[in-house]
Amino acid sequence: MSSVASTSKVTLGLLQKGASASLWSATCDLAARSRAPPVWTANRSSDYRTRRSFSQSRAAWSVWPSGMEPGSERKRGEAQQSTSAQASSTSGLPKYHPPRSITVQDLQEMKERQEPIAMLTAYDYPSALAHRSAKVDISLIGDSLANVALGHPTTQQLDIDAMVHHCAAVSRGVNDPILSHPSLPPTPLIIADLPFGIAQLPLEAAVPAALDVVRKGRLHGLKIEGGREVIPLISHLTSFGTAVMAHIGLQPQRFSSASALSLQARTAVEAIELLDEALALEEAGAFAMLIECVPGRVAAEVTKRLRIPTIGIGAGKGTDGQVLVQDDILGEINSPLSLLRVLEAQEQGGESPSSSLLPKPSAPTTPRFVRNFAMQATGTTGGAVRVAAVQAYVKAVKERTYPNDEEGYKMKREEWAALKAWLEEFDQQEAATAAAEEGRQSADEVIV
Numbered sequence: 001m002s003s004v005a006s007t008s009k010v011t012l013g014l015l016q017k018g019a020s021a022s023l024w025s026a027t028c029d030l031a032a033r034s035r036a037p038p039v040w041t042a043n044r045s046s047d048y049r050t051r052r053s054f055s056q057s058r059a060a061w062s063v064w065p066s067g068m069e070p071g072s073e074r075k076r077g078e079a080q081q082s083t084s085a086q087a088s089s090t091s092g093l094p095k096y097h098p099p100r101s102i103t104v105q106d107l108q109e110m111k112e113r114q115e116p117i118a119m120l121t122a123y124d125y126p127s128a129l130a131h132r133s134a135k136v137d138i139s140l141i142g143d144s145l146a147n148v149a150l151g152h153p154t155t156q157q158l159d160i161d162a163m164v165h166h167c168a169a170v171s172r173g174v175n176d177p178i179l180s181h182p183s184l185p186p187t188p189l190i191i192a193d194l195p196f197g198i199a200q201l202p203l204e205a206a207v208p209a210a211l212d213v214v215r216k217g218r219l220h221g222l223k224i225e226g227g228r229e230v231i232p233l234i235s236h237l238t239s240f241g242t243a244v245m246a247h248i249g250l251q252p253q254r255f256s257s258a259s260a261l262s263l264q265a266r267t268a269v270e271a272i273e274l275l276d277e278a279l280a281l282e283e284a285g286a287f288a289m290l291i292e293c294v295p296g297r298v299a300a301e302v303t304k305r306l307r308i309p310t311i312g313i314g315a316g317k318g319t320d321g322q323v324l325v326q327d328d329i330l331g332e333i334n335s336p337l338s339l340l341r342v343l344e345a346q347e348q349g350g351e352s353p354s355s356s357l358l359p360k361p362s363a364p365t366t367p368r369f370v371r372n373f374a375m376q377a378t379g380t381t382g383g384a385v386r387v388a389a390v391q392a393y394v395k396a397v398k399e400r401t402y403p404n405d406e407e408g409y410k411m412k413r414e415e416w417a418a419l420k421a422w423l424e425e426f427d428q429q430e431a432a433t434a435a436a437e438e439g440r441q442s443a444d445e446v447i448v
């Protein structure tokens with residue numbers, strides 16, 4: 001355990017001991033700390049610049065043509081043009097613009113110049129393509145994949161092969177060569193959740209399994225849920241240049257029932273513990289820190305004390321970036337309840353069969369932090385669009401209004417004439433054969 005962690009463990013112990021003296025003493029203790037340099041800062045074992053960092057170890061994805069390296073001041077377009085010009089003049093190959101991806105260093109610089117980082121989930125090719133419609137900085141194949149796209153009750157049920165399968169699809173979307181045009185924003189950094197079960201293995205098994213997910217999923221790195229227990233794994237992976245985002249606060253992999261998905265770090269003691277964990281994970285080499293479902297003030301204070309960027313979900317506006325589940329911002333159907341909700345909305349006014357199935361007329365089907373951006377931007381939702389489209393399709397098939405003539409294919413007149421002539425002859429022969437067969441059968445009946 002790092003000295004940071006052990007030092008503030010002591011502080012935490014003191015706070016807990018003073019618990020009978022109430023929160024007042026805890027508050028005083030915190031106030032005193034804010035005047036003096038924080039204990040954990042003063043006792044850090046090493047300086048940031050001397051610690052392991054991604055600015056020193058260029059990872060594999062940073063192999064870009066000169067002038068396009070992360071942090072380069074040169075314009076992307078210029079660099080790409082000169083590279084492709086070289087390529088076509090020397091080899092005669094068609095022009096290829098390698099898509100430039102957001103790097104860990106870019107994210108670090110974004111924190112430093114206080115440019116918010118936009119992270120979003122994607123589970124498949126079309127949702128990855130949508131990331132290319134905007135400057136998404138980080139694409140996350142979150143293990144919410146398990147609940148949202150695969151219908152499992154928790155993220156613990158996610159199979160490693162299933163995760164890899166989805167990662168590769170996202171990677172194909174994000175890196176689609178047709179979208180490598182220099183006028184488009186750089187491709188997002190692609191990371192995935194380390195599926196439940198890998199971090200729980202002994203280090204000798206966890207490391208190769210984690211690297212397998214990175215390699216087979218064509219990822220730039222991983223997100224690993226957990227506190228101090230995942231430090232050995234994170235230290236090991238990052239020491240060899242694998243990018244790891246830590247994930248603290250609410251850790252859905254830890255819970256097997258939705259009721260346990262609740263606000264974290266509610267008390268001063270818990271908040272200090274969260275900060276302590278965050279510092280230890282930063283020290284272990286994490287390139288960023290996801291903070292889920294904690295009071296906004298707590299996440300903001302943690303953000304101020306970390307050098308690496310923080311990404312919040314249900315953690316207020318004081319983090320360096322935000323993340324949401326793409327299906328949530330679309331108002332997609334990702335639970336049976338959300339389907340009933342869409343049906344209920346459709347049936348407004350009349351007698352609604354679905355509303356009788358809903359537990360409470362206005363019970364939320366999504367966490368508090370979810371904003372339905374689809375509704376805001378378009379007045380409808382992914383779920384409503386999907387339901388309306390499926391209903392309209394079925395209706396049109398039943399009414400024979402789908403397909404129409406334009407939705408089919410035509411045949412050349414002379415080919416049709418030839419086919420028709422052949423079919424006429426074929427049908428005549430069939431009729432003759434059938435008549436002959438019938439004749440034989442009635443003859444048999446006579447004999448019997």
Ligand SMILES: Nc1nc(=O)c2c([nH]1)NC[C@@H]1CN(c3ccc(C(=O)N[C@@H](CCC(=O)O)C(=O)O)cc3)CN21
Binds near residue numbers: 147262325366368
């Ligand atoms: N569609 C989806 N969106 C997510 O953000 C998400 C998933 N699925 N699956 C994996 C985890 C689980 N997450 C969740 C799920 C529920 C709450 C939730 O309902 N929280 C309560 C907190 C109540 C409290 O303790 O005060 C809420 O009302 O927001 C939070 C995070 C976040 N992740």
Ligand SMILES: CC(C)C(=O)C(=O)O
Binds near residue numbers: 141144193290
């Ligand atoms: C909710 C986000 C942050 C996540 O971890 C996931 O998608 O699994």
